[in-house]
Amino acid sequence: MENNITSSFKFELIHQSSKSKARVGRIHTPHGVIDTPSFVAVGTNATLKALDSHTADELGLQLMFCNTYHLMVQPGTELIKQAGGLHKFLNRKNPIITDSGGFQVFSLAQGDVKDELKSRSNKKHEGSVLKINEDGVLFRSYRDGNKILLTPETSIQAQKDLGADIIIPFDELPPYTISPRKLKASLDRTHRWEKRSLDEHKKNVNNQALYAVVHGGVDKQLRKESCEYLSTLDFDGFSIGGSLGKNHQELFELIDYVVPMLPYDKPNHLLGIGDLNSIEQCVTGGIDTMDCSHPTRAARHGALFTHEGELKLLNSRYKYDFSPIDPTCECTTCKNYSRAYIHHLFKAKEITALTLATHHNLHHMIQRMQRLRELILMDKI
Amino acid sequence: MENNITSSFKFELIHQSSKSKARVGRIHTPHGVIDTPSFVAVGTNATLKALDSHTADELGLQLMFCNTYHLMVQPGTELIKQAGGLHKFLNRKNPIITDSGGFQVFSLAQGDVKDELKSRSNKKHEGSVLKINEDGVLFRSYRDGNKILLTPETSIQAQKDLGADIIIPFDELPPYTISPRKLKASLDRTHRWEKRSLDEHKKNVNNQALYAVVHGGVDKQLRKESCEYLSTLDFDGFSIGGSLGKNHQELFELIDYVVPMLPYDKPNHLLGIGDLNSIEQCVTGGIDTMDCSHPTRAARHGALFTHEGELKLLNSRYKYDFSPIDPTCECTTCKNYSRAYIHHLFKAKEITALTLATHHNLHHMIQRMQRLRELILMDKI
Numbered sequence: 001m002e003n004n005i006t007s008s009f010k011f012e013l014i015h016q017s018s019k020s021k022a023r024v025g026r027i028h029t030p031h032g033v034i035d036t037p038s039f040v041a042v043g044t045n046a047t048l049k050a051l052d053s054h055t056a057d058e059l060g061l062q063l064m065f066c067n068t069y070h071l072m073v074q075p076g077t078e079l080i081k082q083a084g085g086l087h088k089f090l091n092r093k094n095p096i097i098t099d100s101g102g103f104q105v106f107s108l109a110q111g112d113v114k115d116e117l118k119s120r121s122n123k124k125h126e127g128s129v130l131k132i133n134e135d136g137v138l139f140r141s142y143r144d145g146n147k148i149l150l151t152p153e154t155s156i157q158a159q160k161d162l163g164a165d166i167i168i169p170f171d172e173l174p175p176y177t178i179s180p181r182k183l184k185a186s187l188d189r190t191h192r193w194e195k196r197s198l199d200e201h202k203k204n205v206n207n208q209a210l211y212a213v214v215h216g217g218v219d220k221q222l223r224k225e226s227c228e229y230l231s232t233l234d235f236d237g238f239s240i241g242g243s244l245g246k247n248h249q250e251l252f253e254l255i256d257y258v259v260p261m262l263p264y265d266k267p268n269h270l271l272g273i274g275d276l277n278s279i280e281q282c283v284t285g286g287i288d289t290m291d292c293s294h295p296t297r298a299a300r301h302g303a304l305f306t307h308e309g310e311l312k313l314l315n316s317r318y319k320y321d322f323s324p325i326d327p328t329c330e331c332t333t334c335k336n337y338s339r340a341y342i343h344h345l346f347k348a349k350e351i352t353a354l355t356l357a358t359h360h361n362l363h364h365m366i367q368r369m370q371r372l373r374e375l376i377l378m379d380k381i
Numbered sequence: 382m383e384n385n386i387t388s389s390f391k392f393e394l395i396h397q398s399s400k401s402k403a404r405v406g407r408i409h410t411p412h413g414v415i416d417t418p419s420f421v422a423v424g425t426n427a428t429l430k431a432l433d434s435h436t437a438d439e440l441g442l443q444l445m446f447c448n449t450y451h452l453m454v455q456p457g458t459e460l461i462k463q464a465g466g467l468h469k470f471l472n473r474k475n476p477i478i479t480d481s482g483g484f485q486v487f488s489l490a491q492g493d494v495k496d497e498l499k500s501r502s503n504k505k506h507e508g509s510v511l512k513i514n515e516d517g518v519l520f521r522s523y524r525d526g527n528k529i530l531l532t533p534e535t536s537i538q539a540q541k542d543l544g545a546d547i548i549i550p551f552d553e554l555p556p557y558t559i560s561p562r563k564l565k566a567s568l569d570r571t572h573r574w575e576k577r578s579l580d581e582h583k584k585n586v587n588n589q590a591l592y593a594v595v596h597g598g599v600d601k602q603l604r605k606e607s608c609e610y611l612s613t614l615d616f617d618g619f620s621i622g623g624s625l626g627k628n629h630q631e632l633f634e635l636i637d638y639v640v641p642m643l644p645y646d647k648p649n650h651l652l653g654i655g656d657l658n659s660i661e662q663c664v665t666g667g668i669d670t671m672d673c674s675h676p677t678r679a680a681r682h683g684a685l686f687t688h689e690g691e692l693k694l695l696n697s698r699y700k701y702d703f704s705p706i707d708p709t710c711e712c713t714t715c716k717n718y719s720r721a722y723i724h725h726l727f728k729a730k731e732i733t734a735l736t737l738a739t740h741h742n743l744h745h746m747i748q749r750m751q752r753l754r755e756l757i758l759m760d761k762i
Contacts, residue, residue: 045729046722052733054717075700075725083703083721091717319456322464336435336472340464341427344456348426352433354732 009165009209009236011267015377021259021286022376027267029095029165030207031087034062036267037283037372039274039365040097040291044070046080046090049296050354051362053092059331059359060366063095063166065291068158069104072148073141077161085163097166097269097291100155100197100213103241105129105137106173134189136170152196160206166269168239169197171213176243180219187222190215191229198233209236211269217243218250220257227261238262239269248278255285274365276305283372284381295365299357302346305364311339313357318343331363390546390590390617392648396758402640402667403757408618408648410476410546411588412468415443417648418664418753420655420746421478421672425451427461427471430677431735432743434473440712440740441747444476444547446672449539450485453529454522458542466544478547478650478672481536481578481594484622486510486518487554515570517551533577541587547650549620550578552594557624561600568603571596572610579614590617592650598624599631601638608642619643620650629659636666655746657686664753665762676746680738683727686745692720694738699724712744 010028017023027034040063041048041056048056048064056064066086071077083089086096109129131138136151155170170193174186194212201210212235216222230238240258245251251273262268267288274282274292282290295305302314306326311318313325324334325342333342333356345353375381391409398404408415421444422429422437429437429445437445447467452458464470467477490510512519517532536551551574555567575593582591593616597603611619621639626632632654643649648669655663655673663671676686683695687707692699694706705715706723714723714737726734756762 045726045731047726047729047731047733050732050736052717052737054713070729074729075721079701079721079725082701083719089719089722089725091722320460320463332435336433338464338470340456340460341470341472344460344470345426345428348428348451348455350426350428351431351732351735352428355431355736356433 008207011237011265013265017284017376017381018379020284020381021256022284022372022381023286023288024373024376025267025288027095027288029209031093031095031165032062034095034289035370035373036288037369037376038062038289039279039295039369040065040269040289041296041362041365042067042291042293043090044293045074046071046086048358048362050300050351050358051296053090055359056362057093059363061094061362063097063289063291064092066096066098066162066164067101067104068098068155068162069101069150071098071162072101072150072158073143077158081161081163085161087163095166096162096164097211098159098162098164098168099271100168100170101150101158102137102155102171103173103271105139105150108139109137110173110175134192136193152193153200156197156200159208160204163206164208166209166211166237167201168211168213169194169201171215171241173242174215174217176217176246178217183217183219183222187215187226191226194230195233198235202234211235211237211239211267213239213241213271214258214262215242218245218254223254223258224261227258231261231263235266237267237269239271241271244270244273248281251278252281252285255282255287259286276310279368280372280381283376295361296358299361300354302353302357304342304357305361305368313339313343314346325360326364329360329364329367331360333357333360333363389588392618392646394646398665398757398762399760401665401762402637403665403753403762404667404669405754405757406648406669408476408669410590412474412476412546413443415476415670416750416754417669418750418757419443419670420660420676420750421446421650421670422677422743422746423448423672423674424471425674426455427452427467429739429743430681431732431739432677434471436740437743438474440744442475442743444478444670444672445473447477447479447543447545448482448485449479449536449543450482450531452479452543453482453531453539454524458539462542462544466542468544476547477543477545478592479540479543479545479549480652481549481551482531482539483518483536483552484554484652486520486531489520490518491554491556515573517574533574534581537578537581541585541589544587545589547590547592547618548582549592549594550575550582552596552622554623555596555598557598557627559598564598564600564603568596568607572607575611576614579616583615592616592618592620592648594620594622594652595639595643596623599626599635604635604639605642608639612642612644616647618648618650620652622652625651625654629662632659633662633666636663636668640667657691660749661753661762664757676742677739680742681735683734683738685723685738686742686749694720694724695727706741707745710741710745710748712741714738714741714744 008030152170159167212230270290275294321339533551540548593611651671656675702720
């Protein structure tokens, strides 16, 4: 089960559960191995929020997600190229995945319309989409007002500058409420853009793997069409993007439907999902990697992960609770500090609270994925 | 040169410079040694800002300053007592010093008058001083509106609950602009309060050392009177408080004048001073320890310490500077990250910037004090 399209990238299937579509694998990249299924933490601006790269490496975070759109705007992908690429810039030893910028630029466009209706706000340098056509998207940087053109080619070039191990083709993000005709038109354009992205990528593979993005929203026929078309192209892996449904039920149905249509010998990635309540079902649905900002954001809001669910640390019941967040946890936060202390740090609005909580939640996610891999290897899930 | 008033507290003089009043010593406390002269970082709310205790211990920060006033208000000293004291609460291995709360409560009173004149603001739960008399100060907690009585006795009791290695008697902070008659009256009351604090402390020494606070503002006669009176009492050390002058010149003159009047065989502490430009002159003036929030606050504002002074990291000249903050520095920040990267983190408003910068500045201060001790031992300063 190997895939040698690029020199260092390889997906190795270790075990297929007999009980579900869950599988254990290893993705080999130029910056080391990702044991799958794996949780992918989000470090939008080339850092996790409240945790430095060195610590993330030490925690054993095997894959980190950075956002090309944000990095184009600040500090600029040219600068990161000069630094020797993202890994050198942020001093990360383990693999990185970047997205195309498409998601953010279209969220911005959709958010913009909403803002316009609500308040007609017109802040100086407010990010805004100036033009969308077959070529791509022209938008204005929210930081300095400069115009930035995002096309399949410029997105791939930006991701070449960044130099992540896994990159994503430029796609269109249609709104959740869209007519079937428009969704089909959007899908067709996304497919054309993904093909152009692949062609651009092939000019200079640069030891990077390119994952397709399957689209089609919650329309099964379009999802099938997307899987079929993209499978004919020479992608290294497949991610699932676009609208994933309005609730967990729709999400799980979608995964159950889509995953079997993806090439079995290539890794897949679920874009933007990874909250505590979804993980196991995504994994049993056959997902290899999934990124989500929820665990780190929840931490900063005082929601600490335990095996019994989220512990809402700001609740006054923890004021006098001198036990660790999770007595079974081996992380630095749990080995050194009590619920009462971190509760106090949150109440006193101390930055240290955010770091300690983030450290714990990330450790929890890494351990939880490790446990899921063990259960798959034993055919228990 | 020993002082055995309390069982574990001892000041050991190692070397007196032949070139200045600078001296190298060791303060032995129940939580280990403080090599003097030493910089004391401020962790107001039982944490340094943006750095956890475990990391501060690892960095070798030998003494940390916590504020009794803030801890009385949040989470309450009773809670910290239940936790087993400050060291257990924040999991600090090294020594801690707490103040009496007097400085904050009087700053609040003076701030309050100013606010009243300016805006007559009357926010709910805004902290305010309700009554000041011979007994002490009654104020309202800014957090929950509860009334809190701070007297020499309650301040010492609160500091017993906290259990720091070094504690401070309750004193009055007169404003910088005060008539000579009022300053004298304030000094007399401070002396009465310090005596009451000492008496309260003696009822239960609790393995803590009590440092007097020398007052008298910039009035030399009153400073002399304060040194003379407080030296007759059984304090373990002497701190210099009150108004220390309106500029560095006045500060250094004051130190030159006051230090020789303090008992030579006891440690001294300079309250609230420790910025980069003052340290060496304070040390050659004979200061043993000094606390200051400047190094950690400067870090959070992008002012990074080097041997050439403060590097203003937000300056665009560092945008493409891929060298470390200080190429000679051995701290985790300098070993792992570039100026360009941390500049970017500040621009992107990432919390990680604050942690990395604080880590560096604190490491710098610790190394700088180490270097000063070496210079004193060689009689070079």
